[in-house]
Amino acid sequence: MTAAAGGTPRPRLSLLLPEGWVRVSTGPDRESQVRQIASQAAAGIEQSRRDMARVRLRGMLGDAVRQAAERGLFEVWLPIAPTSGYSIPASFAVGPLPKPPAEGASVHDTLLGLSAATPGSQAVDISGALSVRTIADRPAVLDDAGALATPAVRLVNYIVSPTPEYGEWTVFSASLFVPDGPDAAEILAALEFFADSLMATVQIAPEEAA
Numbered sequence: 001m002t003a004a005a006g007g008t009p010r011p012r013l014s015l016l017l018p019e020g021w022v023r024v025s026t027g028p029d030r031e032s033q034v035r036q037i038a039s040q041a042a043a044g045i046e047q048s049r050r051d052m053a054r055v056r057l058r059g060m061l062g063d064a065v066r067q068a069a070e071r072g073l074f075e076v077w078l079p080i081a082p083t084s085g086y087s088i089p090a091s092f093a094v095g096p097l098p099k100p101p102a103e104g105a106s107v108h109d110t111l112l113g114l115s116a117a118t119p120g121s122q123a124v125d126i127s128g129a130l131s132v133r134t135i136a137d138r139p140a141v142l143d144d145a146g147a148l149a150t151p152a153v154r155l156v157n158y159i160v161s162p163t164p165e166y167g168e169w170t171v172f173s174a175s176l177f178v179p180d181g182p183d184a185a186e187i188l189a190a191l192e193f194f195a196d197s198l199m200a201t202v203q204i205a206p207e208e209a210a
Contacts, residue, residue, distance in 0.1 A: 008096045010074045011166040016201040018088070020081035024061060026069035034061045041080055068093055077198075089177035090191055092198070097159065097169035107161045110169075114159055124158065126172070127204040131160045133196075137178075152178035154188060156195050165204050172199060 010027070017023055022037050024030060035058060042054035057080060068076045073095035079088050101110040111132050115121040118134040125131060134157045141150040158172040174195040179187050 008072075008168060009166075011094075011168070011170055012205040013075075013094070014203045014205055015077075015198065017077065018079075018083045018198070020083045020088075021077055021079050022061075023075060023077050024065050025075045026065055026073055030065045030069065031062070034058055034065060037061060037080070064091075068095075072096065088191070088194065089179070090195065091175050092195075093173045093175070095171055095173075097171055101169065111159075111161060124199075126158055126160045126199060127163065127202055129160050129163045129204070131158055133158050140178075154178055154192075156192060158199055160204075163204050170204075172202070174198075 010025075015023075024033050024037065038054045038058035038061060041057055042050045045053045061078065061080070064076055064078060071093075073093050075094050077092040077094075079090070105113075107130060111123070111130060114132045114134065115123070118132075118136070120135055122133045123130070124133045136155045136157070138153045138155065140152040154176045156174040156176060158174075160170045160172065162168055176188065176191040176195065178184060
């Protein structure tokens with residue numbers, strides 16, 4: 001394991017990413033990762049637009065990864081192309097539990113406390129570890145002119161207890177952009193299903209794994 005910016009060791013993770021998605025670590029090689037991803041993605045674009053597409057994608061990914069690193073997160077999963085012809089308005093971030101459990105608190109007590117603090121939370125299994133799934137909604141933000149500055153977002157957090165392979169609490173946070181219109185509830189339910197399905201593929205690898 002390597003250590004994150006805050007000193008917390010990074011978990012070794014494996015998962016099945018959907019078509020059109022990329023996974024970028026916030027480690028010291030993040031800039032080279034971003035350059036490589038942007039170059040590979042731009043290679044399939046018409047040559048007259050290739051350079052601009054590469055620069056825009058590099059900037060978008062670079063900003064996202066830099067912000068994640070500043071927050072002490074481990075990695076991000078982002079869509080950079082459609083999945084089966086559809087653009088999925090979602091992203092994931094992985095990091096440590098922001099507030100460490102109380103000293104001496106058991107895993108069971110900590111999970112119960114996290115569940116009690118968030119209505120509608122659910123017990124889930126992530127890579128064989130006891131976990132809690134919580135939801136938090138962030139409303140849209142308008143600017144001074146009344147235009148949309150930041151869209152509404154539903155955060156689906158998967159808080160995973162320590163495992164024999166990784167002895168730290170880990171949070172997987174899915175940011176789902178809430179659409180407008182009469183089909184908003186149905187679309188949001190589909191996005192939650194997508195997030196749950198992706199998390200079902202996550203495995204925390206043993207320390208000796210490459």
